[in-house]
Amino acid sequence: MSKTILYVEDNTANRMLVRQVLEGVGYQVIEATDGLSGIKTAQETNPDLILMDINIPGMDGYEAATRIKSLPELSNIPIIALTAKVMAGDRERALAAGCDGYIAKPIDIDALPNQVAEFLGGMRESITVEQESAYLREYNERLVDRLEKKVQELTKANEALSHTDVMKSRFINLAAHELRTPLAAIHGYLSLLTASDSPVIAHADEKTLQVIEGVVTGVDRLRGIVQDMLDVTRIEAGTLQLRYAPIGLSFILDKIKRDFKNVVAKRQQTMIIADASHIPTMWADGERVTQILRNLVSNAVKYTPDGGTIEITVDMLGGVQTFVAEKPVQQQFVKITVGDTGVGIAPEDQERIFENFYEVRDLERHSTSKTEFMGGGAGLGLAIARGVAEAHGGSLWVESEGHDPEQCPGSKFHLILPLGQLTTD
Numbered sequence: 001m002s003k004t005i006l007y008v009e010d011n012t013a014n015r016m017l018v019r020q021v022l023e024g025v026g027y028q029v030i031e032a033t034d035g036l037s038g039i040k041t042a043q044e045t046n047p048d049l050i051l052m053d054i055n056i057p058g059m060d061g062y063e064a065a066t067r068i069k070s071l072p073e074l075s076n077i078p079i080i081a082l083t084a085k086v087m088a089g090d091r092e093r094a095l096a097a098g099c100d101g102y103i104a105k106p107i108d109i110d111a112l113p114n115q116v117a118e119f120l121g122g123m124r125e126s127i128t129v130e131q132e133s134a135y136l137r138e139y140n141e142r143l144v145d146r147l148e149k150k151v152q153e154l155t156k157a158n159e160a161l162s163h164t165d166v167m168k169s170r171f172i173n174l175a176a177h178e179l180r181t182p183l184a185a186i187h188g189y190l191s192l193l194t195a196s197d198s199p200v201i202a203h204a205d206e207k208t209l210q211v212i213e214g215v216v217t218g219v220d221r222l223r224g225i226v227q228d229m230l231d232v233t234r235i236e237a238g239t240l241q242l243r244y245a246p247i248g249l250s251f252i253l254d255k256i257k258r259d260f261k262n263v264v265a266k267r268q269q270t271m272i273i274a275d276a277s278h279i280p281t282m283w284a285d286g287e288r289v290t291q292i293l294r295n296l297v298s299n300a301v302k303y304t305p306d307g308g309t310i311e312i313t314v315d316m317l318g319g320v321q322t323f324v325a326e327k328p329v330q331q332q333f334v335k336i337t338v339g340d341t342g343v344g345i346a347p348e349d350q351e352r353i354f355e356n357f358y359e360v361r362d363l364e365r366h367s368t369s370k371t372e373f374m375g376g377g378a379g380l381g382l383a384i385a386r387g388v389a390e391a392h393g394g395s396l397w398v399e400s401e402g403h404d405p406e407q408c409p410g411s412k413f414h415l416i417l418p419l420g421q422l423t424t425d
């Protein structure tokens with residue numbers, strides 16, 4: 001079987017030349033164009049020999065060689081450094097970094113096949129112990145220097161990203177506030193227009209009524225989006241105000257049942273809601289808890305094909321002991337699970353779907369419907385739902401075996417909320 005040679009080099013012309021020469025004498029040549037991909041390709045292909053150009057982007061050839069030699073499964077692969085002789089000591093530097101040999105550039109293509117054969121046959125170059133320790137010290141200093149520059153670069157990049165993030169939040173906040181005022185006016189006029197005693201409605205023909213209904217639906221949707229934008233900025237800024245009051249979970253679940261009755265029937269889905277009468281009265285913001293459940297159920301409807309099942313279960317979680325003012329207190333939690341028989345969520349998306357504006361699919365199907373199968377939204381629903389749960393001292397996460405629109409493995413969203421009543425022992 002022919003021997004495999006990995007050639008790490010960013011210059012295309014050099015890569016083509018070396019490939020031609022080495023393939024011409026029966027070797028198989030694999031290429032990588034920078035230090036990081038060189039290491040990765042070495043791990044994936046386990047070549048018989050590595051030709052490592054030193055001047056490559058990202059990690060340079062010395063660093064890539066040192067890294068490859070530190071990996072037990074790759075440490076026996078001979079690495080030959082290639083560099084234009086620009087500085088005295090290049091050869092020693094390469095050997096100190098872990099390379100087994102050195103070939104000066106420009107490459108002598110007549111000599112290359114023999115040089116490669118010698119290294120494949122076991123030839124290794126060496127340096128004296130004194131030389132090695134001197135070059136290693138120099139190498140260490142250079143590495144620390146590069147590390148310092150990289151940390152500076154990353155810190156700067158991080159600052160720039162934080163700034164962009166602040167600007168993004170400001171923009172969302174501003175846009176939402178600017179849209180809210182004219183929307184409120186439109187909504188007000190529409191209410192006058194559609195009031196039961198409105199002469200417009202009394203004299204409107206079928207077509208006009210349809211148009212008005214379309215406008216009302218559109219405005220409601222727009223108000224929902226603006227409200228979501230405002231919620232997102234409040235959650236990010238930690239200024240979400242919760243209106244705590246005693247609430248009954250059964251009451252909320254009944255509301256959800258009523259709200260989704262027609263939608264579920266339209267999609268021929270079955271909605272099963274567990275009895276919550278055993279759950280004690282909770283101390284929470286009822287409107288906000290309803291908002292979380294509405295989001296979860298609306299998603300369950302959206303991402304479950306016609307005829308599927310949506311099930312809400314409710315459990316009490318045993319008291320968890322914490323301390324308040326050094327006194328042991330029992331905190332009790334309620335766990336509400338919204339399960340569906342829908343398309344499911346891939347493991348790599350299970351955290352990301354809780355990020356602002358994150359949608360698993362592309363934007364092509366954007367803004368279709370809140371209930372249509374796979375209809376898109378603004379990608380804010382789950383971010384808000386988690387933010388509201390956390391503002392209550394609770395949590396929200398998803399469990400799913402994966403995304404498969406054919407087999408439909410389903411998803412389960414678990415919401416945990418504290419009952420909010422602390423009982424001291």
Ligand code: ADP
Nearest residue numbers: 299300303344353359360377378379380381382
């Ligand atoms: P959207 O407005 O897009 O529904 P969400 O924040 O509510 O935004 O959800 C984010 C993404 O999470 C969705 O685009 C969808 O891909 C995925 N998702 C949410 N709920 C479910 C579910 N029950 N089943 C499958 N995927 C879901």
